[in-house]
Amino acid sequence: MTRFLFSLCTLFVFSLTAQQLKSPSEFLGYELGSEFTRHHEVVDYYEYLAKEAPDRVKLTFYGQTNERRPLLLVFVSSAANMANLENIRNEHLKNTEGTGSNSKAIVWLSYNVHGNESVSTEASMKTIHELLTNKKAYLDDAVVIIDPCINPDGRDRYSNWYNQYKNNPYQVDPNSKEHHEGWWSGRSNHYMFDLNRDWAWLTQVESQQRIKVYNDWLPHVHVDFHEQGVDEPYYFAPAAEPYHEVITNFQRDFQVTLGKNHAKYFDANGWFYFTKEIFDLFYPSYGDTYPTYNGAVGMTYEQGGSGEAGLGIITKIGDTLTLKDRIAHHFTTGLSTVEVSSKNAEKLNAEFQKFYKNRNFKYKSYVLNGDTDKIDALKSLLDSHRIEYGMGSNGSAKGYNYNTGGNGSLTTSENSLVVSTNQTKGTLVKVLFEPSAKLSDSLTYDITAWSLPYAYGLDAVASTTLIPSNKAQGTDAGGVLSNISTDHYAHITDWNSMRDARFLADLLKNGIRVRRAHHPFSVEGRSFDRGSLIITKGDNQHKADFISTLRTLSTKHNKNVVGSSTGFVDSGKDFGSEYVQMVVEPKIAVLSGGPTSTLRFGEIWHFFEQQLHYPLTVIDEEYMHEVDLNDYHILILPGGGYGDFFNEEKLAQLKDWVKKGGKIIAMGGAINAIDGEKGFSIKKKEAEKDSINKPMPHENVQREQLKQIITGAIFKAKVDNTHPLAYGYGSQYFTLKLGSKGYQYLENGNVVYLEEGTKPVSGFAGSEAQKKVDGSLIFGVEQFGQGQVIYMVDNPLFRGFWENGKLFMANALFMVD
Incomplete structure (x- = not known):
């Protein structure tokens, strides 16, 4: 009887505690969905839950963003599971070796990877409260890991913007300002990177910190919550084709199981949804595919809305879509996911073990x-x-x-x-x-x-x-073998990679003067290629700490620097030759704003600040006309849609600056703004078109259009590595081509190009698109007066992961004069 009374009291106290947990609305002081919650308020709520229910909630900070906002994970489960959490994790990871005894489902819910898809974080708060109160039974057989906001910088950028521009009360008219974000939208992170394309490449600080914890858990189920266009109904799994061939039958089937359970709730509410369309499982760097390739059932859920929807908006069919509606939908699929996973915990563990058994892949x-x-x-x-x-x-x-x-x-x-x-x-x-x-x-x-x-x-x-x-030893193993001495006439190092580029950038920032070799040479029995850096004692007599600084920087960058007692070479050009030129410390500007793509601008911004570590001036299109370009050596034009941005007056000013010695780096769509019709020599390449229109069924039109596109295919290009733009490269380069736009060869300066008849070595390229890029320019340099225009048709900085393309950008900055 005493034991019964004790159990009854324990149950009563637990129920009372659950009832006393404040809902998000109660804690925040406004009804959830009536405002956008700022990130620090979200953190406050999760900290509150961890404090009030420490036996069932654990909060972990796993890092911070570029703008110093915290990144957090919240673990929620039954009290018994939380007391045994580390053992559950260890046994689960043993399943990758086939020896684990875990019986719980591990479910990871990721919210708000795109900052202006802001319903996600709001829904996360409602979801965890429901799991701790009315749906706590789901947690007996599941450990739920919640990342309330993958992208706090983007979320706050959107929330702050919306709070500044919204009507009061909010305006549902789509024409109102509150439904039209500017160029600097909240979608991306600080550096304008799309974090949902960065799971595999890990170029961004958010991804780098998150992946450490993700690999500590490797969940059974991972959901990435998103938003799409205002007029789209809800999307949930199963995903569309193509599925990558490594995806197992169970992973496919469990998506169907989950989808049917979601549909049950949506049907009951009369909500519209679609499945098996648009969102496939192929590209490996998404929040659904990367987890899938690590054994999870990875999924994307898409709610209509995004940054356009605000607190409420009229859709094209005349309905009003509110933030509260959007929260309800993500809340429902989130709970449904935990429900199904909890019920199938045993199956999830068994299939997770099977996934990690040795797979019979063709290549070992x-x-x-x-x-x-x-x-x-x-x-x-x-x-x-x-x-x-x-x-x-x-x-x-x-x-x-x-x-x-x-x-x-x-x-x-x-x-x-x-x-x-x-x-x-x-x-x-x-x-x-x-x-x-x-x-x-x-x-x-x-x-x-x-x-x-x-x-x-x-x-x-x-x-x-x-x-x-x-x-293998770790990276940078072995230390520096540099021979740096005051006795040497010069110090020499090679030029092959971004490590070399960072070393050069650091030398210039520290006031060390550097020369570059435009011809191969040998000196004192050692051979060096084009682009090699030559640092002479004579050039640096002005710097009292020259040798100590050189030693410090060579160690910092793990650079092997070779000493030479003479500038008289065995072969090639002596160090005083006109072919051994001083590297100018360039002052560089990049255009931002309306004409440019935020993503393309962000790749350049991140390259300079986080990869090259070299100063960059950002000039916005709104005041570019007020800037004296003569203060800069280089102007970078990111890809984008320039339209008539360069009118006759602006174009004349730009051409005059280049003629006097300026350098333009025009990338992707920016080339259209200055092509042959505008006064520069580059010209579009057009493929011959079939003048006969052939009738076809309407349902085949989309697939017929595939002939005209290239969806990120790799082509093998020829390289003129005697040109400064290609120093450090061999005779070929594998370029990632993102579109079918082609440009003719230049009269001179064709540095990287596709020969006629070149086919993709990997990826899809439509038959008609291949004709457009056949025999076309990839990277080229036009001499224009005393200056240059560098054309980058393909993007060597795309998403920051095409490592072999980055030296082309460094060459454009430091080697081409």
Whole structure:
């Protein structure tokens, strides 16, 4: 009887505590959905829950954003599970080895990766409150991990903007200002990067910090909550084709199971939804695909709204869509996901074990050779994903040769990187390294090629046999072997990678004068290629701490600097030759605002501040006409839609500045704004069109249009590596082509180009689109008076992950004069 009374009292106290937990509305002081909650208020609410229900809620801060906002995860489960949380995690991870005994479902809910898709974070607060009160039974067999806001900087940018411009009360007329964000929207993070495309590449600080915790858990189910256009009904799984071939039947089937459960609730409420359309599972860097390739059932849920919807808006069919409606929909699918996962915990654990059993992939090993800096850069990425690798030995490896596109061999050494699919992360290895991913449907949502050997500019073979390897040392192992002394006439170092570019940028910022070699040379028995950096004692007599600074910077950048007692070369050009020129410390500006794409601008901004570490002036289009360009050496025009931005007056000023010695770097869509019709020499390349229109069924039109597009395919391009824009490169470059726009060869200065008849080595390119880019320019330089125009048709900085393209940008800044 005493035991019964004690249990009854415990149950009463627990129920009372649950009832006393404030709802988001009660805590915030306004009805949820009537305002946009700022990020610090969201954090306050989760901290409140962790304080009031510490036996069932654990809050962890896993990092902070560029703008110093906290990134947090919230773990919620039953009191018994939370008391055993670390053991649950360990047993779950043992399932990747087939030995775990975990019986709980691990569900990870990610909200607000796009800042202006702001309903997500609001819904997260309602969801956790419901799990702690009315739906706490779901937590007996589930551990739920909630990331309330992946992108706090973008969310607050949108929330603050909306609060500034909304009507009071809010205006549902779509024409009202509150429904029209400006160029600097809240979608992206601080650097205008799309965090939903960064899960695999980890270029952004939010992704880098999140992936550490994600790999500590590797959930069974991961949901990425999004918003789409105002007039779209709700989307949930199952996903559309193409599915990547590594996705298991269970992962596909469980999406159907979840979708049917969601549909049950939506049907009961009369809410509209769609499935199996638009959002596929192929490109590996999404919040649904990356988890899927790590064993989860990964899904995207899309609610109509985004930054356009505000607190309420009239849709095209005359309905009013409110923030409260949007919260209700995400709240429903979030709870439904936990419900189904909890009921299927045993099945999820069993299938998770099966996923990590050795898969019989065609290629067992990927073997890579190349510049040490590039190998180290790739190692760093693999370390972040906890992908194992080793180093080879003297011999050879046979298999698919990435350079030739056929069977071949690669000479191996102790410097060869070997990555095998025979490891825990084997499926992810296959997806990231495979030469060409198999497309089940060419109608896809994103790029169709990304293979890391191409992205990092490494020679590689994919072998059908397991290549033995030795345990690899960490990146930058071995230390610096520099020979820096006051006795040397000059100090020399190579030019092959972004590490070299960062070293040069640091030298210039520290007042060290540097020369570059425009011809190969040898001195005192050592050979150096074009672009090599020469730092002479004579050039730096003005700097009393020259040697100590050089030593410090060479150590910082792990650069091997070779000393020379003379400037008299054995072959090539002496150090006083006109072919050994001083590197100008360039003052660089980039255009921002209306004509430019936020994403393309952000890639440049991030490149300078977080990769090159070199100062950049941002000039907005609103006041560009007031800026004296003579204060700058270089103007970068990011890709975008320029329209008639460069009118006759602006164009005349721009051309006059270039003629006097200025340098334009025109990227992607910016080239249209200054092409041959505007006074520069570059001209579009048009493919011959079939003048006969052929009738076809309406339902076939979309697929017929695929012939005209390129969805992120990789092409093998020729390189003139005698040109300064290509210093540090070989005779070929694998370019990621994102569109079908082609430009004719220049009269001179064709540095990187596609030869006629070139086909993609990986990814989808429509037959008509291939004709447009056949025999076309990729990167070129036009001499214009005393200045230059550098054309970058393809984007070497795309999403920050095409590592092998970045040196072209560094060359454009420091090598081309």
